[in-house]
Amino acid sequence: MRKQKRHLIAIMVLTALTAMAGLGAACSSNNCPLDNTVTCNYYFYDSDNNPISLADTLTVSVLLPGHDTLYTYRLVGSNTIKSRTRIDSLVEQGYREVVTITRHDSILINRVVNASYFQLPMAYFNSGDTLVFDYFNLSNNDTLYIDHTNMPQVNLPECGSYMFHTITSVKSTDAAIDHLEVVNPNVNYEGKENIRIHFTGTIE
Amino acid sequence: MPIYAQEPGERPKPTLYVVDSLNMEQKQTFFQGFTLSGDIFGPIQKFVSDYGVFEGALRINFKNKFFPIVEAGYAVCETTNEDTQVSYNTKAPYLRAGLDINMLKNKWQDNRLYLGARYGISKFNYDISGPAQTDLVWGGSKAFNYKDISTTAHWIELVAGVQVKIWRNFHMGWSVRFKSAISKGRTDYGTPYYIPGYGTTTSGTCWGATYNLSFDLNWGRKKNPTIVNAVVHPVENENTTTRHPEETKEEEENNKKTE
Numbered sequence: 001m002r003k004q005k006r007h008l009i010a011i012m013v014l015t016a017l018t019a020m021a022g023l024g025a026a027c028s029s030n031n032c033p034l035d036n037t038v039t040c041n042y043y044f045y046d047s048d049n050n051p052i053s054l055a056d057t058l059t060v061s062v063l064l065p066g067h068d069t070l071y072t073y074r075l076v077g078s079n080t081i082k083s084r085t086r087i088d089s090l091v092e093q094g095y096r097e098v099v100t101i102t103r104h105d106s107i108l109i110n111r112v113v114n115a116s117y118f119q120l121p122m123a124y125f126n127s128g129d130t131l132v133f134d135y136f137n138l139s140n141n142d143t144l145y146i147d148h149t150n151m152p153q154v155n156l157p158e159c160g161s162y163m164f165h166t167i168t169s170v171k172s173t174d175a176a177i178d179h180l181e182v183v184n185p186n187v188n189y190e191g192k193e194n195i196r197i198h199f200t201g202t203i204e
Numbered sequence: 205m206p207i208y209a210q211e212p213g214e215r216p217k218p219t220l221y222v223v224d225s226l227n228m229e230q231k232q233t234f235f236q237g238f239t240l241s242g243d244i245f246g247p248i249q250k251f252v253s254d255y256g257v258f259e260g261a262l263r264i265n266f267k268n269k270f271f272p273i274v275e276a277g278y279a280v281c282e283t284t285n286e287d288t289q290v291s292y293n294t295k296a297p298y299l300r301a302g303l304d305i306n307m308l309k310n311k312w313q314d315n316r317l318y319l320g321a322r323y324g325i326s327k328f329n330y331d332i333s334g335p336a337q338t339d340l341v342w343g344g345s346k347a348f349n350y351k352d353i354s355t356t357a358h359w360i361e362l363v364a365g366v367q368v369k370i371w372r373n374f375h376m377g378w379s380v381r382f383k384s385a386i387s388k389g390r391t392d393y394g395t396p397y398y399i400p401g402y403g404t405t406t407s408g409t410c411w412g413a414t415y416n417l418s419f420d421l422n423w424g425r426k427k428n429p430t431i432v433n434a435v436v437h438p439v440e441n442e443n444t445t446t447r448h449p450e451e452t453k454e455e456e457e458n459n460k461k462t463e
Contacts (some may be wrong), residue, residue, distance in 0.1 A: 029404045062341055106341070112332040125346055152348060153394040153429050154332045156406060157292050161334050180335035 004010070016078070032159035036189045039119035040146070040165070043135045043193050047178040053116040056176075057136035060118065065102035065126060072098040085091035121189055122148055124163045133176070146195070149185070164188045167195070176200055232311060236265040238424030239375075241418030246277065248462065254283035255398055260412065263304070268311045271304040271318065277398030281327075289335050290348075299400030314369035315421050316377070322361040324383075326400040331392060355389035357399040361412070373420040381412040 038045035046052050073081040073095035081090060091097055109118055123129050127149065133142040147169045153162045170180040181196040243259040250256020259277030265271070276299050284291040301320035308315065333349040365379030388395050388405050395405050403410045 064343070077405070088251075106339070121339075121341050123342035123344075124337060126342060127342040129342075151348065151392050152337060154290055154292070154334070154397070155336075155394045156397055157283055157290040158284075158290060160290055160335060161287040163337060163339075 022058075024082075031156060033189055037189065038121065038162055038164060038187060038189050039191075040167070040187045041119050041191065042119040043115060043196055043197045044115065045181075045196050047198050047200060049196075049198070050202065051116060052199065052200040053114045055108065056109050056111065056138070056165045057113050058115060059107060059111055059136075060109035060120070061105050061107045061132045061134065062120070063130040063132065065108055065123075066104045068102045068104060070100045072100065074098070078133060084113065097105045103144070111136070114129050118129070120164075122146070122150075124150055135176060137171045138176055142175045142177050144170065144172045144177075144180065146170050153188075162189065172176050172197075174200070232269075233269045234267055236268055237420060237422040239263040239265060239271070239414040239418050239420050241375075243414045243416055244275070245378075245413055245415040250425050251282060254403075255279065255281035255462055257298075257401065259410075261416070261418075263418075265420075268316075269306045271305055271306065271320070273300075273302040273320070273322075275322070277401055279367075279402075281398035283323060283397070291333045292330065292397040293332075293396060294328055294396070294400065295398040296326060298324060298326035298328075298399075300324040300361070302363070303362070314375070316367040316375075318363075318367070320363040320365075322363060323383075324359045324361060324401050325356070326402070327354075327356045328389075328396075328400050330396055330398075330399040350393055353391050353393055353396075355396060356387070357389035357396070357402060359383050359399070359402045359433055365414075367416070373422065375418045375420065376416065377412065377418065380404065380413070380414045383410040383412055384408070385410075398450035411454060 008089060009168045018114070027117045031158040044052050044054050053101050060143040060184070069084065071083045071086050071115075073083070073087065075093070078095075081087070081095070086097075108120055109115075112118070120131070127150070129144075129146040131144040131146070133144070146167060148165045148167045151164050152162045154160075167182050167187065170182055172180050176199055178200045181197055181198065183196065184192045186192075187194055218430040239262070241261045241263065243257065243261075245362060245368070246259050248256070251260075257277045257279045259275060261273055262273040262455035263271045263273040276297065278297050280295050282291075282293050300322045302320055304320035306316045306318050308317050329352045331351045332353070336345050336347050338345040360383070362382045363379050365377055367375045367377030370376050383402055385399070385402065385408065386403070390396075398404050403412055
């Protein structure tokens with residue numbers, strides 16, 4: 001009877017240790033997403049909601065936070081002088097001063113042809129993104145204003161931190177764009193379509 | 205006492221008996237006391253890894269078959285990934301309630317093989333921190349440090365385990381648990397990495413284990429009736445094989461004397 005009990009306890013201990021080893025092994029896998037880039041995904045449609053590829057050459061730039069100030073000094077008979085800082089002595093000499101303030105910008109998509117969609121990151125610490133569409137065959141540009149909230153994310157420490165966004169509102173100018181439509185306001189690394197850009201006209 | 209039909213001076217012939225098993229089942233007392241237990245695996249797990257639990261349980265014994273149980277514990281998780289330097293910290297209580305069923309056919313013995321189910325809940329706060337987040341496109345950088353994010357998680361568990369008597373009212377046993385989250389308590393900052401009482405949230409389901417040392421507070425529990433208190437009936441059929449235990453003893457003693 002005692003022998004049987006000892007055997008029973010020994011079996012119990014061994015089974016428990018095996019199970020615990022198995023549990024430890026099961027927890028060592030890496031579960032991070034393979035594609036973990038957080039982007040807002042824009043897709044192109046005509047005004048009748050048909051997906052299209054844009055025939056025109058498109059350049060997309062974004063306006064960044066901060067400004068550039070440029071001081072231009074002109075005097076008849078003298079060379080034009082440009083400076084990023086103000087030069088008081090030139091004004092005293094009779095130069096005419098012109099101050100130009102420009103937003104920082106950055107081209108993120110350069111001269112893409114036949115695009116049907118594009119993916120762009122959103123600003124981590126601003127609540128509004130401004131995108132400028134420059135068409136090769138159109139003299140006017142379009143500007144898109146995307147308002148959003150930002151939320152830092154950690155799911156697994158091994159995967160690091162991310163910044164997710166929620167789109168709250170969108171609007172645009174109408175040089176070539178008919179209207180914008182938010183189909184999924186949650187911007188994360190799942191790669192889902194977020195914004196539909198409906199261009200003026202139909203493919204038919 | 206059995207009644208023997210015999211001639212004067214003749215050695216009594218044994219009468220055959222069967223144990224009335226149905227009657228045995230009915231003799232089990234409904235309420236048989238409490239079991240207090242503590243988990244040994246959780247503290248060891250905390251000692252060798254980034255997380256672990258300190259857990260105790262109170263179980264009620266109904267007929268040595270049904271065991272309603274409440275498990276309460278305090279979980280600690282303090283982890284920092286070496287590659288990403290992202291940290292996750294939480295210290296919080298949790299509660300589980302459910303039922304175990306003793307699957308052994310003989311309910312009179314002290315060992316138990318049980319299957320059960322649990323519902324678990326934990327309301328907890330957690331902290332996440334890591335390297336500053338830097339926006340490479342739009343510019344800017346901000347510290348990544350968020351404290352006391354509050355949430356509540358719920359889950360269910362299927363439990364299988366054994367429990368054996370080691371000395372008097374002390375038992376030892378283990379259980380393996382399959383856990384499935386009803387709600388992982390997702391917040392604006394993401395899904396919590398570790399839920400107290402549930403475990404890590406790396407996938408939709410999770411496995412867990414406990415190794416328990418328990419103490420039975422018996423309450424009106426009777427000993428095995430097959431030895432002491434069996435209800436037996438005489439049977440006329442000679443093919444019946446079960447004999448009354450006292451009669452077997454008596455026969456053995458007579459045999460010894462004859463030898």
